[in-house]
Amino acid sequence: ASVGKLVLDTGWLAARSTEVALTGVELTTTHPPDASVAAPWMHAAVPGTVLGTLLKNKLIPDPFYGLNNEAIIDIADSGREYYTFWFFTTFQCAPAGNRHVSLNFRGVNYSAEVYINGHKEILPKGMFRRHTLDITEVLHPEGSNLLAVLVHPPDHPGTIPPQGGQGGDHEIGKDVATQYVEGWDWMCPIRDRNTGIWDEVSICITGAVNITDPHLVSTFHDDFKRSYLHCTLQLENKSSWLADCSLKIQVSAELEGDICLV
């Protein structure tokens, strides 16, 4: 496995949690969903929302046309379980030597349970936070891995008053999530409150040392004639030995096509 990132944005399946009797451990060990995508499983929109998945499968009318949104049941009436969904996929990645593998979620609304090859991890609450799980130890030696994610809606999805209004009954504001989803003067209520794996999911393969959140800043002097690029970053050594490293930084400007000035 070479160092790099693999985005998991294809091949996802989804199912309403109340229609799946299996546990996350079973889904990712002995009883994965059938590849023929039989009900209750359907093709999923990941990244995306539960409503996006239902629309993709033509199980709801498009809420942004006419009065279609009125035909979609609101989470206040259906209960949170109705919009609590399983998402499932497989990916190829075998553990190798000194390699470390992380599973990364850039945005989940609102909380989730992650199962990978039968091992459970909790993704805590919060729509605007990244989650990184070290999955090196749970990868299958032959490289074929099963991933299931049970995504829960916001804790306070709220109720939409009959007359609508700014932010419905404001309950969604108790969570750290988007607030337009209870409807606003410019927007109809979003029935699932944007529940889902709504931003990128990826696998990252690194060696023993990985780079986290570099911060780039420039300073200027002498009327912008002189400039300095400052960079601070975090380096994590995941190994049990002292890592002697070479850190390189290169700044280039693309002149044309693949020709760069360094």
Next chain:
Amino acid sequence: EHLQSYAISIPPRSVLEYTIPPLFFYKPNLWWPNGMGKQSLYNVEISVDVNGLGESDAWSHYFGFRKVESSIDDSTGGRIFKVNGEPIFIRGGNWILSDGLLRLTKKRYMTDIKFHADMNFNMLRCWGGGLAERPDFYHFCDVYGLMVWQEFWITGDVDGRGLPISNPDGPLDHALFLLCARDTVKLLRNHASLALWVGGNEQVPPIDINRALKNDLKLHPMFLSNQTTKNQGKYLS
């Protein structure tokens, strides 16, 4: 001089914060907002090799050399922006999100943002009731020269207004709010288009959140050094 290498030793099972010695540039091509010049972007590539084991990790990002300043104008009460020392007349639009089902593809972002640039806008304000926008959104704002005014998630839903009355003290979990805010800043802070963080929509967040945000986001004294003493107190971003 823009390819440098440094030897570093990292103890086992530890995290090291490392500041790379500043890289000098003579007259770099500056990043300008739409309508004021080119949106020059440099590609910054960072990699770490473990001796004897080869490449361990790599990271890259497009970076624009630009200096954004803003202050409140005493006579009008409005916010004034300068980019690279030049005053700029803001032609802005309000942005919530690209799609209510969060189908946020790169192609959609590119099209939407180019459309705003073609409309001669130079700023988008990401409203506090919507998203902290995604890296792809910011990438295309970098490319097309749209500065971004990014608000955190505070609206009339969390200030005691509305009917029924909303929770007057913001979201229930202030620590979670700040955790999400800090992570969002780390996700987006390297984009040239990011011009201003704002606590919320047309209001101030709860005191503790506001204080923490202001403290975390205040400019390092090093970056105030070449502004005049008289103006230092005025610069808010």
